[in-house]
Amino acid sequence: MxxxxxxxxxxxxxxxxxxxxxxxxxxxxxxxxxxxxxxxxxxxxxxxPFPDPAQLFVTPDHYVFRMLFSQGISLDALGIPRADGRAVESDGRAIWRLFARHYYLFRATPSRLWIDHALSDVFGVTDTLSTDTADAIYDHVADCLAQPEYxxxxxxxxxxxxxxxxxxxxxxxxxxxxxxxxxxxxxxxxxxxxxxxxxxxxxxxxxxxxxxxxxxxxxxxxxxxxxxxxxxxxxxxxxxxxxxxxxxxxxxxxxxxxxxxxxxxxxxxxxxxxxxxxxxxxxxxxxxxxxxxxxxxxxxxxxxxxxxxxxxxxxxxxxxxxxxxxxxxxxxxxxxxxxxxxxxxxxxxxxxxxxxxxxxxxxxxxxxxxxxxxxxxxxxxxxxxxxxxxxxxxxxxxxxxxxxxxxxxxxxxxxxxxxxxxxxxxxxxxxxxxxxxxxxxxxxxxxxxxxxxxxxxxxxxxxxxxxx
Amino acid sequence: MxxxxxxxxxxxxxxxxxxxxxxxxxxxxxxxxxxxxxxxxxxxxxxxPFPDPAQLFVTPDHYVFRMLFSQGISLDALGIPRADGRAVESDGRAIWRLFARHYYLFRATPSRLWIDHALSDVFGVTDTLSTDTADAIYDHVADCLAQPEYxxxxxxxxxxxxxxxxxxxxxxxxxxxxxxxxxxxxxxxxxxxxxxxxxxxxxxxxxxxxxxxxxxxxxxxxxxxxxxxxxxxxxxxxxxxxxxxxxxxxxxxxxxxxxxxxxxxxxxxxxxxxxxxxxxxxxxxxxxxxxxxxxxxxxxxxxxxxxxxxxxxxxxxxxxxxxxxxxxxxxxxxxxxxxxxxxxxxxxxxxxxxxxxxxxxxxxxxxxxxxxxxxxxxxxxxxxxxxxxxxxxxxxxxxxxxxxxxxxxxxxxxxxxxxxxxxxxxxxxxxxxxxxxxxxxxxxxxxxxxxxxxxxxxxxxxxxxxxx
Amino acid sequence: MxxxxxxxxxxxxxxxxxxxxxxxxxxxxxxxxxxxxxxxxxxxxxxxPFPDPAQLFVTPDHYVFRMLFSQGISLDALGIPRADGRAVESDGRAIWRLFARHYYLFRATPSRLWIDHALSDVFGVTDTLSTDTADAIYDHVADCLAQPEYxxxxxxxxxxxxxxxxxxxxxxxxxxxxxxxxxxxxxxxxxxxxxxxxxxxxxxxxxxxxxxxxxxxxxxxxxxxxxxxxxxxxxxxxxxxxxxxxxxxxxxxxxxxxxxxxxxxxxxxxxxxxxxxxxxxxxxxxxxxxxxxxxxxxxxxxxxxxxxxxxxxxxxxxxxxxxxxxxxxxxxxxxxxxxxxxxxxxxxxxxxxxxxxxxxxxxxxxxxxxxxxxxxxxxxxxxxxxxxxxxxxxxxxxxxxxxxxxxxxxxxxxxxxxxxxxxxxxxxxxxxxxxxxxxxxxxxxxxxxxxxxxxxxxxxxxxxxxxx
Structure with a gap:
């Protein structure tokens, strides 16, 4: 932890x-x-079961995607649905990687405190989220979500x-x-x-x-x-x-x-x-x-x-x-x-x-x-x-x-x-x-x-x- | 103290x-x-001489009675005079007991600091005001007030x-x-x-x-x-x-x-x-x-x-x-x-x-x-x-x-x-x-x-x- | 320092x-x-070269002269130019002395932090500015200003x-x-x-x-x-x-x-x-x-x-x-x-x-x-x-x-x-x-x-x- x-x-x-x-x-x-x-x-x-890590942590949480958007990342790339139904990113892993790459933006924000806590306490993740760890954490959380205790x-x-x-x-x-x-x-x-x-x-x-x-x-x-x-x-x-x-x-x-x-x-x-x-x-x-x-x-x-x-x-x-x-x-x-x-x-x-x-x-x-x-x-x-x-x-x-x-x-x-x-x-x-x-x-x-x-x-x- | x-x-x-x-x-x-x-x-x-402890500490101090009122205690029960002169509580001891019972409401407020200080430094009271100590403190303060040095x-x-x-x-x-x-x-x-x-x-x-x-x-x-x-x-x-x-x-x-x-x-x-x-x-x-x-x-x-x-x-x-x-x-x-x-x-x-x-x-x-x-x-x-x-x-x-x-x-x-x-x-x-x-x-x-x-x-x- | x-x-x-x-x-x-x-x-x-210590530290800095003015010192005495060109104090040393005498007004202000830092780090002054030290510091800073490294x-x-x-x-x-x-x-x-x-x-x-x-x-x-x-x-x-x-x-x-x-x-x-x-x-x-x-x-x-x-x-x-x-x-x-x-x-x-x-x-x-x-x-x-x-x-x-x-x-x-x-x-x-x-x-x-x-x-x- x-x-x-x-x-x-x-x-x-x-x-x-x-x-x-x-x-x-x-x-x-x-x-x-x-x-x-x-x-x-x-x-x-x-x-x-909850669908995937991105749909658990990123797309429903406007605290998270607003910060990413403020630094030039499009809502489409984050999988935020369009009102007219036009296609947006639907690959959870791609969204997760984008999120992980920009995780530094959340330094000293409550979002960071909450996400670190949830990854650690709820999912037992011991690494810090980053580009390097993005895939492993994604896989781990996705595995968890498939289990009855999640x-x-x-x-x-x-x-x-x-x-x-x-x-x-x-x-x-x-x-x-x-x-x-x-x-x-x-x-x-x-x-x-x-x-x-x-x-x-x-x-x-x-x-x-x-x-x-x-x-x-x-x-x-x-x-x-x-x-x-x-x-x-x-x-x-x-x-x-x-x-x-x-x-x-x-x-x-x-x-x-x-x-x-x-x-x-x-x-x-x-x-x-x-x-x-x-x-x-x-x-x-x-x-x-x-x-x-x-x-x-x-x-x-x-x-x-x-x-x-x-x-x-x-x-x-x-x-x-x-x-x-x-x-x-x-x-x-x-x-x-x-x-x-x-x-x-x-x-x-x-x-x-x-x-x-x-x-x-x-x-x-x-x-x-x-x-x-x-x-x-x-x-x-x-x-x-x-x-x-x-x-x-x-x-x-x-x-x-x-x-x-x-x-x-x-x-x-x-x-x-x-x-x-x-x-x-x-x-x-x-x-x-x-x-x-x-x-x-x-x-x-x-x-x-x-x-x-x-x-x-x-x-x-x-x-x-x-x-x- | x-x-x-x-x-x-x-x-x-x-x-x-x-x-x-x-x-x-x-x-x-x-x-x-x-x-x-x-x-x-x-x-x-x-x-x-000042009349009694309630009239010294409670009735004249709107910082005190406003807090008690905010938690549902009536102004009548606190002895606050009515404009039309209708009777309100006039028993100083009864008012004091009511105050003491709700003294916890003042935790971390300046009123609490001032009252503790006055009871302690002016009247030499060494106990904390509470339901248990209300009467003894009332009696002690009332005694003091009758003396020339008060x-x-x-x-x-x-x-x-x-x-x-x-x-x-x-x-x-x-x-x-x-x-x-x-x-x-x-x-x-x-x-x-x-x-x-x-x-x-x-x-x-x-x-x-x-x-x-x-x-x-x-x-x-x-x-x-x-x-x-x-x-x-x-x-x-x-x-x-x-x-x-x-x-x-x-x-x-x-x-x-x-x-x-x-x-x-x-x-x-x-x-x-x-x-x-x-x-x-x-x-x-x-x-x-x-x-x-x-x-x-x-x-x-x-x-x-x-x-x-x-x-x-x-x-x-x-x-x-x-x-x-x-x-x-x-x-x-x-x-x-x-x-x-x-x-x-x-x-x-x-x-x-x-x-x-x-x-x-x-x-x-x-x-x-x-x-x-x-x-x-x-x-x-x-x-x-x-x-x-x-x-x-x-x-x-x-x-x-x-x-x-x-x-x-x-x-x-x-x-x-x-x-x-x-x-x-x-x-x-x-x-x-x-x-x-x-x-x-x-x-x-x-x-x-x-x-x-x-x-x-x-x-x-x-x-x-x-x-x- | x-x-x-x-x-x-x-x-x-x-x-x-x-x-x-x-x-x-x-x-x-x-x-x-x-x-x-x-x-x-x-x-x-x-x-x-910068002209003199007063024109470096006092007259151009409205943070400094506003505080002095707030305590009754006239802008004329501080050498602040009049719009109509009427004469104001022009003796840098006199302005500096006035400033030094009232330097206590700046206690705990950023102006004090900045001026202490500048005097110390830029000019190597080791004394605190005061009535007693005003002239010596004035002379020292004025000497510095005449040198190429200033x-x-x-x-x-x-x-x-x-x-x-x-x-x-x-x-x-x-x-x-x-x-x-x-x-x-x-x-x-x-x-x-x-x-x-x-x-x-x-x-x-x-x-x-x-x-x-x-x-x-x-x-x-x-x-x-x-x-x-x-x-x-x-x-x-x-x-x-x-x-x-x-x-x-x-x-x-x-x-x-x-x-x-x-x-x-x-x-x-x-x-x-x-x-x-x-x-x-x-x-x-x-x-x-x-x-x-x-x-x-x-x-x-x-x-x-x-x-x-x-x-x-x-x-x-x-x-x-x-x-x-x-x-x-x-x-x-x-x-x-x-x-x-x-x-x-x-x-x-x-x-x-x-x-x-x-x-x-x-x-x-x-x-x-x-x-x-x-x-x-x-x-x-x-x-x-x-x-x-x-x-x-x-x-x-x-x-x-x-x-x-x-x-x-x-x-x-x-x-x-x-x-x-x-x-x-x-x-x-x-x-x-x-x-x-x-x-x-x-x-x-x-x-x-x-x-x-x-x-x-x-x-x-x-x-x-x-x-x-």
Whole structure:
């Protein structure tokens, strides 16, 4: 395991490292709670082998292919499918070699940490990936994938996952989740209600989505009350299949609190296609408050992650579609934007609202001050580009003093890359222990408190916050 | 003193810690200069015992009760008075037990550091606060409070306070300050001119406040020139009772520099209640520049702390009033906003303008570049949510390289919690020494310079900046 | 060399320091690549002695005199020339003494690091500058300057500069560069195309500049196409004298992508003086995209550094002109602003667009995410107020995890202070090695990779990015 320093990410001065190691040893083997992610439920319902190393590590992971693309490697050569179905590289080994040749680009990135960890711990690879080792590692991983102990359910069990939530369109049949539930396998894989496609008037095929939404629920989604009822029914359906949360990926954190009449009028305007860009934004804003109200009623935990300018390069979106690494963050203003929603529901003990941000300046300035006083509000972990050692460290340093540990919700991996799940949780555990050790070493926390906090951040808080 | 590591907040590597300890030992016992805070001058004029431990540590400190509230504990149960006078918990022991039971929420927060320090150093408590120790500590502190050496003046002397400024409404009679001045006690407690209630047209009872302002000064405050003269007279009155500074808590840092005629017209508009929200904002902006002009004339140091969205939760404001922990920061733009004021007075050697921020992104981007060149401008210390070890470290790291140490003004505690004053100053001294030690250890500052800087930051700079 | 700790800026814990020292020893003597700066090409074409110590260290360096000014020292006393030619202090020794007396103001600033390094390494001064040592150091430096080994070319060679780019107006004759090129001296000093004065309608004498632009190129700069051709010709002229890059100092990062007809109409409006402030801004925005298009054609690397509010104090600008330390940064929004340009050219392999920022919040939020995916985009180093140890550390910590090392371009010194060039590059090398050592010590990078990265950041990346 040449690639993995056993003390990696822990403090480097001996005394602090010792403290961190002790904290880490206590919690490193705790079960994984994965309350937010993007793995495919079909993996677990069907339990078929993963195809090949490139399709496991490269093509599904936009963190990986965006970096390669930034240095001039074409998406075609990396096997990223074209929207029009035109042929792209389909030879896994060729893709893998290209990846291996440029592996130096990932130095000091979290991708490198995760991939080294997965190759080493999941597949037992002891060499560093490079041009020289590419073929041997490819063959080894491919061999593994053909074996039963590398099937999705076997890995799920081996990774020690206690619960894993996927993210699912409000229009999904959830057939895989139903199959998992009805199967003898006892792995807990649950859906999350993600209604963006029936909430955002700018979504592709919004009108058609509303029609499907009506079909699925038997509600008249051309009527404001029917539309809201459709949400209520689908939320219940998700809940019956295990869901404990909703997830909302809006361009901004704007919320609104219109009168029922104004909200109904706005709905009819945007539904009929007569809405301006401002109307669309206002509708999204109003719907966050509606969703909060439904969470008060049905108990689903509400997650919001705003502030990404999606599909920044028009040409890439046209040729390859969404999720190609071109979602770029922008500054946001939570203090003003969340005011309508918080004013309506922020003091309600039945609401748990978890906010994620891609604008780190809001941690200390806005989110920690708000989460440190509003009972409904919790700060989601550092994520996306900040799901990284430095990102996590900045997160703790910026939020703890104002919001404490207990207004945060533990880690989530948010990933499509299944084999990176243990690696990602391990990084979070190490960085949290490093932070706690620093607090202990500098006399700000005693050791027994630190040990309890380490346990809480790893295990108790995500279970509690997500009602798992 | 189990709770207090003697090397707390100093660097953890042995060499740097030794340097920091040496710097700290030299300045740890220096007198406290407290040029900005919110203690009650009546404490010092009347010198009566503090009522009970809960009323000393919990109810007056919104840092404390906001955290408890964020985890679902009601303000009523914490004894926070209702605006309508409805009964709330009044049993100090019950409040204290509730606080003790949830003391774990404060792990790694500055509140925890301050309270541990106050309990230990001021009251000699050796146990950690918890459910088990709550009653014993309550009894012990209550006993202390009944003794003469725990009266306000005795504590003031014991804390080594050389000067302490309170913050007082422009409409205050300053009767307590007059009483202190005329008393044999030699403690230096001085007022600060805070005119928000007669400057901000959005202030409650603005018209009535202007009428009172007229009564107090004999000026016609319905006239622009009379209104300005009323300020001049009140500033002089404050100055005669020892004030050396003014303080301005505006929603934004906007300043303006209108012609006298436009300013007069604007005043009449907002005074008569005909002003729009923009007019109100412009009037506040103009008044900052007017206040700067008066500071040039009368020498009062001017403090501005903008950028808080006050009373974010309407329901809390309605039920409990202001200062309940719901003041939430927002992003500000000092570079543009301060331009009118600085362009008018920023080069004037008679002006000292101290700017505080709740938006840390402005330290390195705006405040340090401006304070590093404008003779009138100084950067106030890290405060509010950033009056914390990490907040202070970020402050020094972000401001020193561009503005140096000598365009900053030392620490201020800004507190209503009297017993936390020594703790807060001690934290600042430790964090500054830790920062200086890191500069010494990394070859950026020599030891004798560091020692001089430590003294300056602790003692010389606040005295000089505030003319104390 | 009392002033220079040999391990300065390296980590303070022994293990990390050892790693950093090893990395630094390997790259400390590499040649200096200086692809962006403001030295005077006449120094190298004429090779005359520098006049006196004050004119070498104080009067040309606005980092130095702005700090002195911030503490009440007049620009006149520092010998800063008045716009109207009125007499200012001209006695170098008097200026030097004033500087020495206030040298304590620079404690822990990069200016102090650079000046200590230059005095020590370039001039062999062993004492710290102070009132006591001012005269002796002045005399010693003045003596040195009279000797041939302190002539500009001799210093250039001694500093180990492999290539140095100046910044030159689009209207410059480049006569000094031509003289250098035609001279036997083999130092590589090249120009950079800086066309702000013929692009920004708000520039002083914009109309007259366009007339000169026409004279220099034989193009009709009253016509949109002629105007663009004039740029093409001047770019070629610069390229023929060695230029490899352009540089653009816009107030904001706004870009636009108008139709040719709209662009031509806009040009005629702003050229004729009929443009509004918005028109001027839109024209600057359009011209960035035009410049990117020309870079695709002629291969010149494009540098953009937006976000400074220039000449913030009107009185100083009126009395002393630009570049007097009153350029103050503001927040910028790259994600939105660069979209038009990137959408047009961001995927083009022939474009290299290097973005600099004065708003550090954009590193992790915007620039690293964009540079980590757009092939044309690179992140320029920390600069201006952030060309400092803490600034560089924050830069690496905020950009590396998302953009890696290979979407950055190494260091540039951006200086007018010739003797500070070795000092500035040395600081950058030390801080990068400290950062790499921390990655190695915490198990995130292995030693051989770190050594390769140190070499790349110091030498290979700037050569490659700037095509030197």
């Amino acid at each position: 040449k690639n993995l320093d056993p003390a990696r990410l822990l403090p480097t001065d001996p005394e602090s490292q010792k403290i961190a190691q002790e904290l880490y040893d206590d919690i490193s083997a705790l079960p994984i709670i994965s309350p937010h992610g993007h793995t495919d439920p079909a993996w677990f319902s069907q339990d078929l 099937l999705p359910r076997a890995l799920f069990d081996r990774f020690g996952i206690e619960a894993l939530a996927t993210t699912d369109s409000a229009l999904s049949s959830l057939s895989d989740h139903a199959a998992i539930k009805n199967d003898a396998w006892d792995g807990r894989v649950i859906p999350t209600y993600r209604p963006d496609s029936v909430i955002d008037p700018d979504a592709q095929d919004f009108a058609a989505n509303l029609a499907t939404f009506a079909d699925l629920t038997g509600e008249d989604t051309e009527d404001w009350r029917g539309y809201l009822n459709a949400h209520r029914k689908r939320r219940l359906f998700f809940k019956q299949l295990g869901a404990t949360a909703t997830d909302h990926g809006h361009p901004t954190p704007e919320t609104a609190d219109l009168t029922p009449k104004d909200a109904a009028d706005l709905f009819h305007k945007v539904r009929s296609g007569d809405g301006s860009a401002q109307d669309h934004a206002l509708f999204r804003a109003q719907m966050l408050t509606e969703m909060a109200g439904m969470s008060v009623d049905d108990g689903l935990v509400m997650q919001v992650h705003p502030g990404s300018n999606r599909n920044h390069a028009d040409a890439i979106f046209r040729q390859y579609g969404p999720d190609k690494g071109f979602d770029i963050p922008r500054a946001v203003d939570f203090t003003r934007a969340l005011h309508p929603l918080l004013n309506r529901y922020g003091l309600d003990p039945n609401l748990t609202l978890i906010i994620f941000t891609l604008d780190e300046t809001t941690y200390a300035r806005e989110l920690a001050p708000m989460a440190g006083v509003y009972p409904a509000l919790r700060i989601g972990p550092a994520w996306w580009f900040f799901d990284s050692p430095e990102g996590m460290r900045r997160y703790r340093e910026a939020t703890t003093e104002t919001a404490g540990f207990y207004n945060t919700v533990g880690f989530n991996d948010d990933t499509r890359a299944f084999c990176s799940i243990p690696a990602r949780h391990d990084v979070a555990r190490r960085v949290d222990c490093a932070y706690l050790a620093w607090l202990v070493a500098s006399g700000r926390l005693n050791m027994s408190d630190a040990a309890e906090v380490a346990y809480d951040l790893t295990y108790r808080l995500p279970k509690q916050a997500y009602k798992l | 189990k709770n207090l590591d003697p090397a707390r907040l100093l660097p953890t590597d042995p060499e740097s810690q030794k340097i920091a300890q040496e710097l700290y030992d030299d300045i740890s016992a220096l007198p406290i200069i407290s040029p900005h805070g919110h203690t009650d001058p009546a404490w010092f004029s009347q010198d009566l 009266l306000p003046r005795a504590l003031f002397d014991r804390f080594g306070i050389e000067a302490l400024a309170t913050t007082d409404s422009a409409l205050s009679s300053l009767s307590d300050h007059a009483a202190i001045k005329n008393d044999a006690w030699d403690g230096r407690v001085i007022p600060t001119y805070r005119p928000d209630s007669v400057i901000d047209p959005d202030a409650q009872d603005f018209a009535a406040n202007l009428a009172t302002f007229a009564d107090l000064t004999g000026e016609d405050t319905e006239d622009w020139r009379g209104y300005l003269n009323a300020h001049r007279k009140r500033r002089l009155f404050f100055k005669q009772l020892g004030a050396t500074a003014t303080d301005h808590g505006h929603p934004t840092p906007e300043t303006a520099d209108l012609t006298p005629k436009d300013a007069a017209d604007l005043f009449h508009k907002v005074r008569s209640g005909d002003g729009s929200a923009q007019d109100h904002a412009l009037f506040r902006a103009q008044m900052l520049t007017e206040m700067a002009g008066m500071s040039v004339d009368d020498g009062l140091v001017m403090q501005v702390h903008p950028g808080s969205n006050r009373n974010h939760a309407d329901a809390i404001f309605r039920q409990y009033g202001p200062d309940k922990g719901f003041d939430i920061p927002r992003a500000v733009d000092f570079t543009r906003a301060l331009h009118p004021l600085l362009n008018r007075y920023g080069l004037d050697p008679n002006l000292t303008l101290i700017i505080f921020t709740l938006d840390e992104t402005t330290y390195a981007r705006e405040l340090a570049p401006m304070a590093g060149v404008y003779p009138a401008l100084r950067i106030g210390p890290a405060w509010w949510f950033f009056d914390s070890p990490e907040g202070m470290r970020r402050y020094r790291e972000a401001t020193t390289e561009t503005a140096g140490f000598y365009n900053t003004v030392g620490f201020n505690d800004d507190t209503r919690a009297f017993c936390s004053i020594p703790a807060r100053h001690d934290v600042a001294r430790r964090v500054d020494c830790a920062y200086l030690a890191w500069l010494v250890a990394s070859g950026r500052l020599n030891m004798s310079d560091a020692a001089e800087v430590a003294y300056d930051l602790t003692y010389r700079l606040p005295k000089q900046a505030y003319k104390l | 009392k002033n220079l700790d040999p391990a300065r800026l390296l980590p303070t814990d022994p293990e990390s320091q050892k790693i950093a020292q090893e990395l630094y020893d390997d790259i400390s003597a590499l040649p200096i690549i200086s692809p962006h700066g403001h030295t005077d090409p006449a120094w190298f074409s004429q090779d005359l 002539l500009p070319r001799a210093l250039f060679d001694r500093f180990g500069i492999e290539a140095l780019a100046t910044t030159d107006s689009a209207l410059s004759s480049l006569s000094d560069h031509a003289a250098i090129k035609n001279d036997a001296w083999d130092g590589r000093v090249i120009p950079t195309y800086r066309p702000d004065s013929v692009i920004d309608p708000d520039a002083q004498d914009f109309a007259a500049n366009l007339a000169t632009f026409a004279d220099l190129t034989g193009e009709d700069t009253e016509d949109w196409r002629g105007y663009l051709n004039a740029h093409r010709k001047r770019r070629l002229f610069f390229k023929q004298l060695g230029a490899t890059a352009t540089d653009h100092g816009h107030p904001t990062p706004e870009t636009a992508d108008l139709t040719p007809k709209d662009a031509a109409d806009l040009f005629h409006k702003v050229r004729s003086g009929d443009g509004s402030a918005q028109d001027h801004a839109l024209f600057r925005a359009q011209m960035l995209t035009e410049m990117a298009g020309m870079s695709v054609d002629d291969g010149l690397v494009m540098q953009v550094h937006p976000g400074s509010n220039r000449n913030h104090a009107d009185a100083i600008f009126r009395q002393y002109g630009p570049d007097k330390g009153f350029d103050i940064p503001r927040a910028v929004d790259f994600t939105r602003a660069l979209h038009p340009l990137l959408n047009r050219y961001g995927l083009d392999p022939n474009l290299t667009l290097i973005i600099f920022t004065l708003d550090e919040t954009t590193y992790a939020r915007e620039l690293a995410p964009m540079a980590g995916v757009y092939p044309a985009l690179r992140i320029g180093p920390a600069w201006w107020f952030f060309d400092s140890p803490e600034g560089m550390r924050r830069y690496r910590e905020a950009t590396t995890e998302t953009a890696g090392f290979y979407n950055t371009v190494g260091f540039n010194d951006d200086t007018r202070a010739f003797c500070s060039i070795p000092a500035r590059h040395d600081v950058a090398r030390r801080v990068d090695c400290a950062y790499l050592a921390w990655l190695v010590a915490s198990g995130r990078l292995n030693m051989s990779d770190a050594a390769e990265v140190a070499y790349d950041l110091t030498y290979r990346l700037p050569k490659q990015a700037y095509k030197l």
